[in-house]
């Protein structure tokens with residue numbers, strides 16, 4: 001029987017609706033408007049699309065949106081000055097510096113210059129440490145969106161075997177921490193993992209976050225498992241155009257899995273919805 005399709009687009013719309021309602025209450029009852037600043041260096045087309053979507057959705061839920069588009073050649077000193085100004089701006093509750101940064105900049109240094117309370121990406125070393133020790137933190141948006149969909153589908157995740165394929169700081173590692181926090185038995189697999197097919201086959205939950213188009217076929221999936229596909233890969237079509245695919249071979253996996261997220265329309269929309277939720281959380285925490 002074909003898997004249930006987890007509709008991330010619809011889920012994200014419901015998250016945005018809830019965030020929008022809470023923003024309206026904050027504005028009405030407390031005169032407070034959550035504000036998000038997004039900083040983009042250079043003119044990478046994919047990053048430009050993300051940033052445009054972030055700004056649009058921020059405004060749609062009634063938040064204050066600021067975009068700083070800087071030349072690729074911006075110096076570290078100038079970027080750090082901007083971050084310092086945003087850290088001290090009471091109208092800004094969330095700061096996101098779009099990654100990857102140009103090569104002449106030290107990403108760790110830049111990310112760690114953001115006030116941890118405004119770090120809506122959850123990438124600051126303080127937030128990484130808080131998450132890793134089970135304390136209140138800002139949680140990275142993509143893993144948070146995956147967790148929300150998993151909790152919605154399963155209810156409790158306690159005791160389930162989860163395999164996270166990919167060990168990035170943005171997705172793989174924080175995803176593993178979140179699943180551990182929900183009492184899963186967690187394996188992090190990566191490019192050096194021995195016998196990846198059998199590791200994946202042992203999982204009740206598979207998180208695919210490697211960035212390799214259709215790398216995980218249905219034959220690796222345990223029947224009935226839940227598959228969350230974080231990959232967004234553009235591959236050529238026969239007509240010379242391109243199409244988006246995930247890290248999972250959807251057509252074979254959908255026949256084996258119990259539930260699966262599609263690409264597009266799965267994890268992607270949840271990431272921005274969680275960014276808005278984090279900005280709301282940052283605003284509420286900043287104002288007691």
Ligand code: GUN
Pocket residue numbers: 096097098099100121141142170
């Ligand atoms: N680039 C790709 N994904 C992300 C993300 O979640 N946050 C930031 N800041 N940059 C990204």
